[in-house]
Amino acid sequence: MGYNIAEFVAVTSRSLPGVELVANDGTFELAPPGYAAPSANSRIDVIWVRSRFAEFGDASDAPEFGITKGAASPTPAKPSLPAGALELAVAEVKATDTTTQTVIITQSVRYTAMAGGSVPLRNRMEQDAWAPADGSLAHRIDNGIHLVRVGGAWAERVPAAHQGRRGSAAQPAGIEIPTDTVQLPQGVIVKTGTLVAGTTVSFGNEYFPVVVFDTPFPNKCLSVTANPLTGDPITKATGAIGFDTVAANRFRALIPESSNPWVRGFTYIAVGY
Structure with missing residues (x-):
């Protein structure tokens, strides 16, 4: 039994305070001798990679792939990894597995940027x-x-573009609408933007997602004014748009006493310094 590890580039930390770049440029077959399913119950195994350094007492300077096996149990637990190892995937191995094709494998490696x-x-x-x-x-x-x-x-x-109607499971498309910042005399700053989003209902109010300014006001946001939008797929807000949060870096708008979620939109002007 074994696992095929696809090509990847990863950052690991084998020896603090540094980090290392590990690159796997092709499929690697990890099949340790004697690796097999438990005789009873099931266990959780973790597939990992880590950097090695001969100067720190390791066998070589080549990166190492490995599998840490957990203890077989009716309620198996995930084992701890060796120092400096980066988790790639988790495998639940049952006593009835004779090949890793029937093992439940979960991709668990954490991404970075x-x-x-x-x-x-x-x-x-x-x-x-x-x-x-x-x-x-x-x-x-x-x-x-x-x-x-x-x-x-x-x-x-936000802003993010949504599509949908009342009662639909509208999801953001991840399209950010840029905002504008105008520097006025005496240090007053005006920020403008547009938000189109699916709202949520809580505490008897209809809430928009939080708007986070691209650049916060250096000191304070003094006021925010919102004007509702209309037109497909937006349902125009008929009541007043209020705010429950106004801060130097963000605000959140709401429609008081509204009990149904819709796709709404507004333009805003935020003034601060």
Whole structure:
């Protein structure tokens, strides 16, 4: 039994405080001698890669692929990895497996990006597990939402284009509409933009996604004014557009006492300094 590892480029950390670039330029067959399914129950195995350095006591300077086997159990647990190893995938091996073609394999390697880039996240679980510094960017592979880290939490990067009607499962297409910033005399700054998005309902109000400014106001956002849009696929807001959050780097608009989600839109003017 064994696993085929496809080509990839990864960043690992074998010896702090440095990092290493590992490149696999073709399919690698990982089939350790004696690797087989457990005699009973099932176990969780982890496939990994790590850099090696002879000067630190390793057998060679070549990168190493490996499998760390968990303990067989009716409720198997994931084993710990060797120091410096980067997890590539997780395999659930059952006693009835005679080949890895029937093993349940989950791709679990974490993605990364160059400094300032947007890190791909497969799902909400990976989003919740990553807590980087404010200003970090990410995007969800499963739903296309673009994210920014603000105040120790994730917020949607908007404006984003949506399609759909009331009651539909509208998803963002990840299209960002650029905003404009105008520097006025005496340090007053005006920011303008447009948001088209599917709303959500909570606490008896209809909420838009959070709008995060491309560049925060240096000190404070004094006010935000929103004017509703209309036209396919937008349903025009008939009530007043209010705000529950106005900060130097973001705001969130809402329609009070509205109990149905729609695709809405508005243009805004934000004034601050």
